[in-house]
Amino acid sequence: MTYLTEMQTDLEFQQVLLKVQESLTVNEVQDLVFLCSELLSLKDLSTMSSAGQLFSLLENRDLLSREDPSLLLELLRILKRNSLIRSLTSEEVMPTNGTTYSRLISTYRQFLYELSESICEQDLKNIKFLLLKTLSRKKLEKDTTLLQLFLEMEKEGLLDENNLDFLQKIIADINPSLGKRIIQYKTESFKIDIVKEQVNRLNLTEGADVASRDQSQNSVTENAEIPQYEMKGDKRGVCLIINNYDFKKCRLRDRDGTDIDKKSLEVVFEWLGFEVVTKQNCDRHQILQVLRDLAARDHTSADCVVCCVLSHGKIEGILGVDGKIATYRELIETLSPSQCPSLFKKPKLFFIQACRGTNDQPAALPQIFPDDEVMPVSDAAVPRDSIPEMADYLLAMSTVPNYVSYREKHHGTWFIQSLCYHLKMLVPKGYDLLSILTQVNSDVSKKTDKSGLKKQMPQPEFTLTKRVVFPPPKTHTP
Template structure:
């Protein structure tokens, strides 16, 4: 409670330091993270911060978005005062990367345009935007938002803006051209990633490696994501294991909440089942298979539980094998999911071994680790297409759960979905980033590690459409 109160004091200090114009700048920068409907009512920094907190985008544990926004506003002295003397935790990372380069470009342009240039831009837009949108008090950032509403401007469509800026300020046109070139390089990199099989070559590429092993030179098709509904996301959240003698999974509700928020944001109907035994796990999956998924794009199942090498452990201590788990949604059991992606995210242990860190020479003494969970065997995928099993760890090893922060795997998954889906990154590339992030985590001793593992029989790329708005928290 004390840390929450301290963080609110930090936000109050920031609010008092910002001008009215800076608040509107923040509203614009956050327009990819929050719905325009919510942002339309924001008149103060406090209101904006409350919205970000309600969407789990800003907290005492992770203030990185606030620091990133202040960096973009060039409020460096304020950042220094906030991060000095432990006023606010930084967790070793001063800035996040949640504000897109595109949004930052538009803000940069707005800061470089003088009053006369703005008048000229409004004149050039007279035949394009309604006159009431071009009133005297309309700012350039507000004009950008109106152009986006009219489909005249987005991260991949800067031609109209470039022409207008080029007529008004040729030096700023060069900045747009530079952004286009940088974006083209990123697109080329992602196309190369798409051509990689999910092996060490792909991981090396995403982590900055110089050696890229191209497996084939054709572009993959993409699963359609144009249905009336995105689909169902089923979350099985097992916490209470006292009846079978296993430890309760304290902290799992943090993962459950994060998953609910992210998959609702992605357009899924989220169903949550608590503390399921073996029979109940299979039954809720059979109920899911009995649904008509004809108008949906895919299905997601997240299982948060204890586990063994053979499968998931129910709260009665009985195992559901991974084959049993996914065969409930096979084409024979659920024809309406035929040729649609069936995505499983498994947070559970796959054994009892601690995965050691690899060092070139000297090993320090061992220390206390977070409590453990784990995941799935190599031969767990049946001979059927369109499945993904994203597992929190490799066979025989535990995976880690922090009582106050949730599990390393699920929290990284949710963070990277929020960060990368709006940028058009496909799911396997996102999971490669999750692999990279989790592999860098460790305990205080630096000895214990975790390596997630995706297994799949997907035949196309899975890429979720960037959400237009965020729903309220459940």
């Protein structure tokens, strides 16, 4: 293609965009801004006043071009502008052959858009009334659209892909049929998560079998044919510990005993040769930011990275001390190869002290523990998605799905204390990490409270491709 021909083709594509711009209403432009809010920064979108500005920004971000106009077609499809799509694809500059929708707009954002299309003006007024004590009056002005309200709710941490409960409560009070649609969407999304988890379990089961064989044979040499990650770097790596104790701001109980876990982890991982970095009482933003800071480091000379998170939790993930949730996927994807290239093909090890459900809550047995000093308490949470579809991750959870894990005020948590003990005992003997975690499983499964009713079973999930074997430290025990 000659330079002149290329310029002509570029001009034709810009004419197509101009045609689209002239065909859209003001409300449709606002709809496009909402739909693109996951692709562009809110700061950029806040000053958006025309479709032309939006298209220019998408082009600058390499999300839209004459070679790949699929995002434009996807957006128009969501807006149900089918006649405009037919008109555009009849143009030579946007042929139908080979052109598919880009699927860049998430199912979650499409669902919110479709929900907004079903809300009448009176329903919107009622929604704003219910939000009077939640959002500022300025954000509830007469001309504020429902999609703009959704964005404000997301900013406040009241709404996200994994948390539709608050929205469901408001909508169901005003329009029960739409409330049922939200429930249906949550159910379908959960089923998709279950399918993904079952696929992951196939690999996890195979890995667990290997670890079990290793333990029963009690022989390191028989594992020689299974490769292990290199542990010969100048530094073993960074061990980040996020220790959340003070939850007064969100009216949750303080996590008494967590400092015992923190100290145990600091001692053991320093002994193993790690640079230990401890962060205290992090809110959601700070949790993700310290992980981003960790990802920004140069890990070229390191062997691996460790992240220990000690906190309360809910169904969607870990709670910051502000009561807002950082999902498990958000935690671990901060260290993905795209975010941290220097950790590519190196093990990324996460140890999470939090429950994975609410079954067997300690509050059900107050008569058994009249002295609160010895009463185990839980940090309940259920991660709906955890290990990402990437290699070289370990996510060691303190308990299996749907059950709590326990923390004692003067002894720390069952899981973390057992983990630290067995690292000290078994690393010098050459045991790999999965074999050590198998022993932790065995140890914790035998623990119970004074009533004999509280039980706990840890569970590692992983996409490790080799064995993790820490070189024995020079001193036998820390």
